[in-house]
Amino acid sequence: MAIEFATTAAANRSPALHPLIERLCAETGGQMLDQASFDAWARAPGRALVVFTEDPVLYRETLDIAVIVPELALAFPGQFRTGVLPQGPARAIAARYGFKRWPAVVMLLDGQYVGAIDGLRDWQEYIDSMRQLLAAPATRPPSIGIAVAAADAGDHHCH
Secondary structure (H helix, E strand, C coil): CHHHHHHHHHHHCCCCCCHHHHHHHHHHCCEECCHHHHHHHHCCCCEEEEEECCCCCCCCHHHHHHHHHHHHHHHCCCCCEEEEECHHHHHHHHCCCCCCCCCEEEEEECCEEEEEEECCCCHHHHHHHHHHHHHCCCCCCCCCCCCCCCCCCCCCCCC
């Protein structure tokens, strides 16, 4: 019976975090988030940078972003708090923010979307994008881009 319990417990455990992801939290004072904690954390006052991670085996860039975000926190000290979404919760929450490439960081202001930096960029692009995100007001997140046809499409009616 103890073996059965151990097997069940191991199956229910979430995958271990890569040490670079753990270091990202430690170096930025960031909070590891999940679906249950995300909304309350995101709504806290001020600017927040949410790091959307993925499986580093599938998306090697995830480990790069784990190194880049602490450097951004050093470049812009005290201007945002950091939260990290591991792959499961990140996949579940990503659709809200309409970014197109993994990994991504999303800037929020008082819980509202400001903008995102998706995929990997040159360092100067990160610096320039962060300056813009830190100065920008909240806005509507981009949609997923589903084309919509107008009901009145001109003279092309079926008779």
